[in-house]
Amino acid sequence: MRHMIAALCAATASGLALAALAEPDDQSLAVDGVELVTEIKASDEHPLDMLYSGWRFRTDETQALQTDDFDNPAFIFVEQAVDAWDTVEGEAGKSCAECHGAVEESMKGVRAGMPKWDAEAGEVWSVENFVNRCRTERMQAEPWKWDKADMNAMAALIGLQSRGMPVDVDVSGPAEPWFKRGEEMYYTRYGQLELSCASCHEENYGNMIRADHLSQGHINGFPTYRLKNTKLNSVHGRFKGCIRDTRAHTFKPGSEEFRALELYVAWRGEGLAVETPSVRQ
Amino acid sequence: MKQTVLGLVISAVIAGTAIAGPVSPQSVVYADGAVAASLSGATGDPSSGREIIITKGQGNCIACHASEALADAAWHGEVGPVLDGVGDRWSEAELRGIIANAKMMFEGTVMPSFYKTDGFIRPGDGYTGEPATQIDPILSAQQIEDVVAYLMTLKE
Numbered sequence: 001m002r003h004m005i006a007a008l009c010a011a012t013a014s015g016l017a018l019a020a021l022a023e024p025d026d027q028s029l030a031v032d033g034v035e036l037v038t039e040i041k042a043s044d045e046h047p048l049d050m051l052y053s054g055w056r057f058r059t060d061e062t063q064a065l066q067t068d069d070f071d072n073p074a075f076i077f078v079e080q081a082v083d084a085w086d087t088v089e090g091e092a093g094k095s096c097a098e099c100h101g102a103v104e105e106s107m108k109g110v111r112a113g114m115p116k117w118d119a120e121a122g123e124v125w126s127v128e129n130f131v132n133r134c135r136t137e138r139m140q141a142e143p144w145k146w147d148k149a150d151m152n153a154m155a156a157l158i159g160l161q162s163r164g165m166p167v168d169v170d171v172s173g174p175a176e177p178w179f180k181r182g183e184e185m186y187y188t189r190y191g192q193l194e195l196s197c198a199s200c201h202e203e204n205y206g207n208m209i210r211a212d213h214l215s216q217g218h219i220n221g222f223p224t225y226r227l228k229n230t231k232l233n234s235v236h237g238r239f240k241g242c243i244r245d246t247r248a249h250t251f252k253p254g255s256e257e258f259r260a261l262e263l264y265v266a267w268r269g270e271g272l273a274v275e276t277p278s279v280r281q
Numbered sequence: 282m283k284q285t286v287l288g289l290v291i292s293a294v295i296a297g298t299a300i301a302g303p304v305s306p307q308s309v310v311y312a313d314g315a316v317a318a319s320l321s322g323a324t325g326d327p328s329s330g331r332e333i334i335i336t337k338g339q340g341n342c343i344a345c346h347a348s349e350a351l352a353d354a355a356w357h358g359e360v361g362p363v364l365d366g367v368g369d370r371w372s373e374a375e376l377r378g379i380i381a382n383a384k385m386m387f388e389g390t391v392m393p394s395f396y397k398t399d400g401f402i403r404p405g406d407g408y409t410g411e412p413a414t415q416i417d418p419i420l421s422a423q424q425i426e427d428v429v430a431y432l433m434t435l436k437e
Contacts, residue, residue, distance in 0.1 A: 193393040194401065211355075249404065
């Protein structure tokens with residue numbers, strides 16, 4: 001009986017804490033005067049009621065860095081990718097621009113629907129896969145490594161062309177088994193700490209874990225510039241770090257597992273605006 | 282006869298003492314989630330327990346639990362209940378069980394199990410992201426006793 005009462009007290013206390021502290025802040029995000037959706041009612045099949053961008057969980061100072069592209073440190077890297085876009089590389093003597101023209105036109109909307117099923121590969125592919133297909137097949141150049149500077153910068157430049165558009169991924173048809181696999185991973189309690197994505201980002205968003213204000217873990221702002229390591233961070237790089245931090249044997253950026261998880265997590269953020277390149281702690 | 286019995290009792294006590302080293306993580310006995318006896322066979326040191334609670338590479342308890350009694354240590358989390366008053370709310374045996382493996386008392390709790398070495402999915406080699414080669418509990422038997430001893434001092 002004592003157990004029951006104590007457990008109830010504990011549950012009530014954490015419930016109250018959740019009610020009091022789980023709220024993101026009430027700021028709205030405008031980048032260079034253009035409003036971006038950072039909160040939206042979730043679909044009926046979504047485990048959460050309201051979706052909030054990670055931006056809403058950050059400090060005022062961090063938030064401010066994302067409201068003006070001149071202040072946003074990610075744009076140093078985006079500028080490098082603008083140069084890379086026009087740079088001829090590989091045996092075929094081509095640049096990205098040779099085939100795709102102006103990035104602002106050809107890549108508009110691409111990021112909002114990523115990752116997506118690719119019939120030719122017979123897999124769900126992330127932006128990085130498509131970049132490397134171009135590099136190896138069309139340009140006959142070396143592929144870029146996942147989660148490294150060149151790739152993250154290009155993913156940021158491509159993502160930027162969808163900024164403001166709602167995340168909208170196709171999880172039906174051949175993508176569905178990938179979606180299911182990602183969902184299962186989301187709720188798997190990995191590592192010696194036995195923590196799942198949901199342990200922090202579904203059950204405890206809004207709460208502090210040490211110095212970190214837990215968000216809902218959306219990926220609509222990736223690649224994101226992190227103040228912590230002063231560079232762009234890819235979706236898969238963040239997944240790798242999170243699972244590592246559960247004292248687990250993590251997965252590799254670019255792996256099937258992380259592409260499946262990326263699809264599921266992208267779906268969880270459907271309707272939020274693409275914020276790439278965002279700024280986080 | 283009486284002497285023989287006494288002799289047997291004494292032998293048993295000595296033998297009991299001899300084997301009362303640390304209880305291995307696999308052989309901890311939980312009763313309703315509580316663990317009656319010391320895991321190390323020794324009593325805990327509350328001042329050591331306090332250090333373990335606030336130290337990131339050890340218990341790191343404050344990552345999730347706030348406590349006014351530990352206000353000198355930075356960055357308290359909000360994921361779990363506050364620690365102030367736990368010495369009133371729980372018995373020593375219950376606290377020992379909760380720290381060793383909270384899932385025995387609270388099914389599905391997010392709280393990690395600090396004295397457990399099996400049943401993990403993709404356990405890692407510490408925080409390297411590489412696969413584990415051997416798995417030690419997050420805290421030793423004595424460290425858990427030390428933490429329990431400190432928590433028992435947190436009375437309202």
